[in-house]
Amino acid sequence: xxxxxxxxxxxxxxxxxxxxxxxxxxxxxxxxxxxxxxxxxxxxxxxxxxxxxxxxxxxxxxxxxxxxxxxxxxxxxxxxxxxxxxxxxxxxxxxxxxxxxxxxxxxxxxxxxxxxxxxxxxxxxxxxxxxxxxxxxxxxxxxxxxxxxxxxxxxxxxxxxxxxxxxxxxxxxxxxxxxxxxxxxxxxxxxxxxxxxxxxxxxxxxxxxxxxxxxxxxxxxxxxxxxxxxxxxxxxxxxxxxxxxxxxxxxxxxxxxxxxxxxxxxxxxxxxxxxxxxxxxxxxxxxxxxxxxxxxxxxxxxxxxxxxxxxxxxxxxxxxxxxxxxxxxxxxxxxxxxxxxxxxxxxxxxxxxxxxxxxxxxxxxxxxxxxxxxxxxxxxxxxxxxxxxxxxxxxxxxxxxxxxxxxxxxxxxxxxxxxxxxxxxxxxxxxxxxxxxxxxxxxxxxxxxxxxxxxxxxxxxxxxxxxxxxxxxxxxxxxxxxxxxxxxxxxxxxxxxxxxxxxxxxxxxxxxxxxxxxxxxxxxxxxxxxxxxxxxxxxxxxxxxxxxxx
Numbered sequence: 001x002x003x004x005x006x007x008x009x010x011x012x013x014x015x016x017x018x019x020x021x022x023x024x025x026x027x028x029x030x031x032x033x034x035x036x037x038x039x040x041x042x043x044x045x046x047x048x049x050x051x052x053x054x055x056x057x058x059x060x061x062x063x064x065x066x067x068x069x070x071x072x073x074x075x076x077x078x079x080x081x082x083x084x085x086x087x088x089x090x091x092x093x094x095x096x097x098x099x100x101x102x103x104x105x106x107x108x109x110x111x112x113x114x115x116x117x118x119x120x121x122x123x124x125x126x127x128x129x130x131x132x133x134x135x136x137x138x139x140x141x142x143x144x145x146x147x148x149x150x151x152x153x154x155x156x157x158x159x160x161x162x163x164x165x166x167x168x169x170x171x172x173x174x175x176x177x178x179x180x181x182x183x184x185x186x187x188x189x190x191x192x193x194x195x196x197x198x199x200x201x202x203x204x205x206x207x208x209x210x211x212x213x214x215x216x217x218x219x220x221x222x223x224x225x226x227x228x229x230x231x232x233x234x235x236x237x238x239x240x241x242x243x244x245x246x247x248x249x250x251x252x253x254x255x256x257x258x259x260x261x262x263x264x265x266x267x268x269x270x271x272x273x274x275x276x277x278x279x280x281x282x283x284x285x286x287x288x289x290x291x292x293x294x295x296x297x298x299x300x301x302x303x304x305x306x307x308x309x310x311x312x313x314x315x316x317x318x319x320x321x322x323x324x325x326x327x328x329x330x331x332x333x334x335x336x337x338x339x340x341x342x343x344x345x346x347x348x349x350x351x352x353x354x355x356x357x358x359x360x361x362x363x364x365x366x367x368x369x370x371x372x373x374x375x376x377x378x379x380x381x382x383x384x385x386x387x388x389x390x391x392x393x394x395x396x397x398x399x400x401x402x403x404x405x406x407x408x409x410x411x412x413x414x415x416x417x418x419x420x421x422x423x424x425x426x427x428x429x430x431x432x433x434x435x436x437x438x439x440x441x442x443x444x445x446x447x448x449x450x451x452x453x454x455x456x457x458x459x460x461x462x463x464x465x466x467x468x469x470x471x472x473x474x475x476x477x478x479x480x481x482x483x484x485x486x487x488x489x490x491x492x493x494x495x496x497x498x499x500x501x502x503x504x505x506x507x508x509x510x511x512x513x514x515x516x517x518x519x520x521x522x523x524x525x526x527x528x529x530x531x532x533x534x535x536x537x538x539x540x541x542x543x544x545x546x547x548x549x550x
Contacts, residue, residue, distance in 0.1 A: 016088035016115070019057045021168070023048070023094050024083060024109075026101035026136065027073025029218065029313065032427045037099035038071040040127045044098040047155040048120055054161070057168055059094070062087050074105045084109030091115045092168070098122050101132040102218025103139040110145055116171030117147040118164075123501075124153065125389035125400060125480035134387055135507040138221035142452040148173035151501055159498065175502035179495045180460070183528050183538035189547050191522050195529025198371050203233035203534070207305040209355070209363045210237040210298070212244050216310040221451065221506060222359040228457050232534045234364060237302045241314050247294035248287065248319065255337075256289035262335040267417030268409070270434055277432075280423035284320040284432045289335075292325035295354075296337045296346045306367045308355040312428075320433030321424045323405020327436040327486075329354040330366075331381050331408035333415070356384050356406040356508075361450040365459075365510040369448075372527045373512055378519070381408035384508040385488055388481055390497060397497050398467060399490040400477050401509065405435035407486040411513065413441040422484035440488035442468040443513050444520040446527065447492070450536070451505035459531045460503065462541035463493040463520060466513075494543030503541070521545050 025041060027034045049059040063083045065072035074080045084106075087093065092115050095106065110117060117140070121133035130151055140147045148167050152160035163173045186192040214223050226236065273279030291309075299307045307329070309315070311322040328334045329352045336345045346352075353370050355362035362384045373380040385401035392398070404424065412418040421434030448461040467489045469477070478487055488511070492500060514520035524544060532538050540546075 011085060013088050014086065016091040017058075017060070020092070021052055021057055021059050021094050022087050022091045023059050023061045023096055024063065024087075024106060025073050025096050026080070026103065026106045026132070027071065027075045028100055029075065029102050030428060031069065031075070033099065034069070034071040034073045034075060036427050037127055038073070040122070041073070041096070041098040044122045044129065045096050048094065048096055051155050051161060051164055052168070055165055055168055073099065077104050077108060080105040081108050084113070087113075089114050092118070092171070094118045094120055095136065096120050097132045097136065098127050098129040099132060100128045100217070101136060103136045103220050104215075104218045107139055107143065107220055110140065111143055116167065117145065118167050118173075119147055119149045121151045122153070123151045123389070125477065128386070128388070130501070131386050131388060131507045134501070134504055135219055135221060138451055138505040138507070141505050142221050144454065149502065176499055177503060179499050179542050180503060180539050183532055183540055184546065186525065186529055187547055189525070191526035192529040194375055195372065195526040196533045198368070198375065199530045199533035206233045206235060207367060208235050208237050208303060209360070209367065210239050210302055210304040210307040211358050211360070212239045212241045212308060213310045213314065214238070214358060216358040217312050219357065219359060219507075222357070222361055224360040224364065224452065224457070228452065229360070229364070232364065232536075234367070237304060239298065239302070241310060244291070244294055244298060244309065245315065245318055247298055248290040251290040251293045253286065255293055256286045259289035259292060259335040260285060263416060266415070268419045268421065270421035271423070278423070278426055280421060280432060280434055285421070285434055287319045288321070288324040288433055291319065291322060292328050292335070293337050295325055295329065296352065297340060299352060300339060300346050304352075306353040306355060306363050308358040308360070308363055310358040312357065316429060316431060318431065320431045321405065321429050321435075323356075323424070324421065324434045324436060326354045326356055326406035327383070327408055330383055330406060331410055332379065333410065351380055351408070353382065354406060356403060359384065359508055361506060362508055362510060364450045365448055368530055369510065369512050369527060372523060372530060376519075376523055376526065378514060378523065379410055380512070381410045382510060382512040383407050383411065384510050386507055387504060387509050393469060393473065396467070396491045398469065399492065400481055401488040401490050401511070402481055402485045404482070404485055407436055407438070407440065409436060409438075411440045411488075412438040424484060425482070435484050436486055437484060438486050439474055440466050440486065442466050443515075444517045445490070445511045445513050446520055446524045448510045448527070449504065449506050449508070453505065457536045459528070459536050459538045460505070460541050461524060461528055461538065462495065463524060463544055465491045465493070467491050492542055495541060
């Protein structure tokens with residue numbers, strides 16, 4: 001029978017070629033970043049193809065270089081959908097990343113792909129491929145899509161080649177996860193009592209996180225659905241960045257100037273110039289001060305317990321970077337801001353936890369960390385960092401943790417006196433704006449990550465030490481990454497580089513300081529007990545001392 005209607009023509013995909021891996025490359029949403037990173041991406045793809053060739057396999061790139069765009073990345077969700085229409089659904093597929101990538105560009109295709117998936121990145125500091133890899137892996141984990149993952153400095157090491165051989169032969173790579181164990185039942189210790197009391201309070205009294213637009217930078221993994229968030233006692237106030245911008249327009253110049261004067265009195269310096277396109281200017285700083293004030297006043301309007309600014313989609317085309325405001329919000333000691341009528345100082349003597357890039361995994365973590373640390377009488381200043389890169393130094397593998405600016409000044413040895421404002425790179429931040437540049441002080445830290453897996457919330461948590469490196473090594477690492485950003489030198493306790501990379505379900509890691517190792521261990525247990533009481537699955541990672549059961 002002939003249908004009287006116009007039926008769609010079934011999509012016909014090509015047939016998978018034997019011993020062939022199909023390559024895709026998810027890119028940035030910002031053309032300048034894609035153009036800048038393209039030569040490195042080409043080299044990475046060449047290295048991966050060469051490694052495949054040594055195993056008797058070929059590679060087939062699934063989307064061409066675009067002469068007009070001057071790069072060959074998938075740079076939109078629509079493009080990703082169109083590319084995947086021409087990839088055999090059961091083909092061995094490799095997502096190759098040398099750049100920060102917007103995961104949603106390829107998630108539609110990856111979600112329905114039936115063949116084995118491998119994500120690969122270059123393990124280097126100057127290009128954020130490994131950061132993009134971790135974000136993509138977290139997204140695949142969230143949506144329950146099986147995948148394998150690999151990384152390498154030069155793609156000639158036996159570890160990478162053995163892993164690639166396993167993938168082409170079996171479609172799987174098994175990584176060492178012996179550093180991870182479930183949180184056991186804790187004995188009746190004060191930290192357990194504290195964590196559970198805070199959890200009960202949260203579920204009874206509830207909390208609100210304000211999100212200035214969700215889904216920043218393609219981070220599908222950074223969106224926590226209400227059905228998972230609300231049982232914790234946490235609810236979202238969905239706000240618009242246009243409202244933040246409108247509030248910034250209402251902040252008087254003299255209020256902004258008062259913030260700048262306060263920072264100068266505390267010793268913070270800014271490297272300013274006059275070229276708005278390439279240098280940090282006083283006008284950019286004024287806008288950042290207004291954003292800080294506006295964020296506090298809107299947070300006050302809605303009674304928020306934490307706030308997140310997306311910025312890099314939308315506001316980046318209007319005003320300077322949000323990072324200076326974010327770092328100030330996360331600090332207890334910060335420029336005072338009054339309510340609009342001048343009658344109250346907002347969050348006086350308190351940090352208002354800010355979750356950079358509107359990452360809601362960070363929101364939950366920062367909010368709960370703030371409450372545990374405050375209850376223990378510790379500095380609650382907390383921040384996320386990009387898991388940026390790392391290298392061996394002496395007997396230790398020392399990670400470079402960096403984020404574009406939301407580090408609180410109390411994480412620096414001398415606070416504001418060690419903070420220097422540098423302009424954000426024009427490649428990623430066309431409107432400029434200052435960072436809070438400095439070296440994170442040596443000390444004991446607790447790191448963690450909240451993420452979604454198997455339809456539920458999980459927490460990976462462990463201990464680490466922020467170490468002090470020689471000045472020349474710090475400068476070398478800054479030069480190899482982003483010298484305008486704050487840096488933290490991190491040694492993870494009982495976790496190798498490859499164990500951490502294989503396990504970590506985010507491009508971000510949350511960190512908070514404790515005054516000594518014993519206090520850090522106790523704070524970790526209180527935080528773990530809090531999350532466990534809320535029904536979150538808690539995983540201890542690396543060397544985490546546990547109390548003896550009586």
